[in-house]
Amino acid sequence: MFLKKLTLNNFKCLSDIELSFEKTKSKNRKWTLILGENGTGKSNILKSIALVTSGSNGLGELLGNTDSWIKFNEKSCTIMAELETKKGEERIISLKFNRGDNLSKIISHNKASLHLIDNAIENADRNYFVVAYGASRRLSNEVFSNFEKSRNGRSINVRNLFDNASTLNPLTAWIIELDYRSGNEGINLVKEALKDFLPGITFHSIDKEKKQVMFQTVDGIIPLDQLSDGYQNMAAWIGDLLFRITETFKDYKKPLEARGLLLIDEVDLHLHPKWQRKLLDFIGNKLPNFQVVATTHSPLTAQQADTGELFALKRNSNNIVEIVPFNGSPKSLLVNQLLMTPVFGLETDESFEVQKAKEEYEILKSKGDSLSSIDKEKMKVVKQTLKTKLPKRMSPESSKKEIELLEKIETQLNIKK
Numbered sequence: 001m002f003l004k005k006l007t008l009n010n011f012k013c014l015s016d017i018e019l020s021f022e023k024t025k026s027k028n029r030k031w032t033l034i035l036g037e038n039g040t041g042k043s044n045i046l047k048s049i050a051l052v053t054s055g056s057n058g059l060g061e062l063l064g065n066t067d068s069w070i071k072f073n074e075k076s077c078t079i080m081a082e083l084e085t086k087k088g089e090e091r092i093i094s095l096k097f098n099r100g101d102n103l104s105k106i107i108s109h110n111k112a113s114l115h116l117i118d119n120a121i122e123n124a125d126r127n128y129f130v131v132a133y134g135a136s137r138r139l140s141n142e143v144f145s146n147f148e149k150s151r152n153g154r155s156i157n158v159r160n161l162f163d164n165a166s167t168l169n170p171l172t173a174w175i176i177e178l179d180y181r182s183g184n185e186g187i188n189l190v191k192e193a194l195k196d197f198l199p200g201i202t203f204h205s206i207d208k209e210k211k212q213v214m215f216q217t218v219d220g221i222i223p224l225d226q227l228s229d230g231y232q233n234m235a236a237w238i239g240d241l242l243f244r245i246t247e248t249f250k251d252y253k254k255p256l257e258a259r260g261l262l263l264i265d266e267v268d269l270h271l272h273p274k275w276q277r278k279l280l281d282f283i284g285n286k287l288p289n290f291q292v293v294a295t296t297h298s299p300l301t302a303q304q305a306d307t308g309e310l311f312a313l314k315r316n317s318n319n320i321v322e323i324v325p326f327n328g329s330p331k332s333l334l335v336n337q338l339l340m341t342p343v344f345g346l347e348t349d350e351s352f353e354v355q356k357a358k359e360e361y362e363i364l365k366s367k368g369d370s371l372s373s374i375d376k377e378k379m380k381v382v383k384q385t386l387k388t389k390l391p392k393r394m395s396p397e398s399s400k401k402e403i404e405l406l407e408k409i410e411t412q413l414n415i416k417k
Contacts, residue, residue, distance in 0.1 A: 001128045002028040002291050003049065003261060004090070005082040010071040012044040015320050019045070021291070023308060028084065031280065032293045033267075033305045035343050036313030040321050042295040043134070043161075045313075046263040049293065050132050050158040052079045052095050053261070055117040056107055058154035059095075062162055066097050066106060075099050083128070086259060091116055121154065126248045131241055132158035132263035138167055139225070139236035157244055160237075161265060171239030172213045172224055179206055190242060193256065196282050197238045198231055199275065233270040245287075259289045267294035268301045276300040299338045305330045312343035350391055357385040 008017040023029040036042045070077045080094040093113040120127035160166045178186040191203040204216040212223040249255035268276045310326035336349035
């Protein structure tokens with residue numbers, strides 16, 4: 001399944017939103033990144049996708065209070081999604097929630113759309129395969145399996161997006177169980193995946209006596225629960241994702257090459273800038289056939305988007321949230337340039353202190369000869385601030401290496417001509 005288009009009406013704070021996921025008329029995008037200030041509904045877009053693809057049973061476990069999904073002072077909300085199956089067939093599914101409706105009424109009113117999903121799920125659990133993660137992704141250190149197989153699989157796959165208290169499947173327990181069930185074959189798959197997703201460390205071994213998974217780091221061989229918070233955060237959801245894919249597509253020789261939809265809120269959470277710059281590349285290489293819809297606040301993550309892959313949620317003059325596509329390719333911009341585009345909306349790449357000092361300087365300067373003694377003292381302070389803290393627009397030393405490399409490449413290309 002691939003997502004082709006999403007339309008929302010009065011869903012949470014989103015009055016009227018339409019987002020296409022088509023790269024061209026015959027091809028869907030692999031990546032969609034969504035920016036936006038807090039309160040503009042980034043997470044709600046992900047939740048709407050999870051709800052409309054959940055099926056009857058999954059919807060019952062995710063929906064909760066129906067009225068909470070409907071925009072304040074509105075009577076109903078709708079979610080409509082256009083999907084494409086593996087065979088290239090189009091499916092249009094929608095959900096409508098009326099204020100005051102209980103679950104049975106919602107299922108009854110949306111019977112036709114839910115029937116499409118339910119029929120596909122009955123044929124195979126992996127049809128319309130969707131996995132989702134919220135901004136709270138905590139590593140579980142349990143050493144016994146807790147995979148919740150008794151509950152609806154579709155709702156479990158996206159539960160973390162809806163419930164901050166939801167814990168992910170314990171990575172340590174799964175790796176130990178995988179080692180017991182399939183030996184080196186299963187462990188090697190996890191080992192290779194974690195190696196790419198957790199740069200700088202590698203899976204080392206399993207300490208069966210202490211029931212710990214050990215990693216080789218620059219500080220030596222240490223257990224998973226003693227890695228840094230950043231590594232643990234990545235290990236938590238990556239391990240959970242690997243578990244869900246490999247268990248669902250366990251009859252595949254290469255389960256990570258299966259098709260699916262991955263929804264991630266704040267995809268770069270807790271990651272150092274060096275990791276943020278490589279994250280999309282890691283995910284894309286390991287999951288080549290997954291469609292990914294993710295939210296971010298990071299210009300370093302946004303910079304990895306290609307033409308047509310970056311969008312921003314913004315409130316207009318009437319306080320209505322609109323979705324604004326980024327014009328051009330973020331990859332062609334420097335980070336500071338990207339920050340000052342409409343999708344981020346910063347007026348300057350200078351510090352807030354310098355920006356305020358400049359504004360105050362302009363106000364004082366506009367008074368001309370009518371400056372009071374207090375104003376003159378303020379002017380002295382402002383001038384001193386600008387003198388000592390105004391950034392120098394000089395090329396950094398590190399850019400010399402880049403220039404030399406570009407000159408070398410250009411020379412070699414000219415020789416080949």
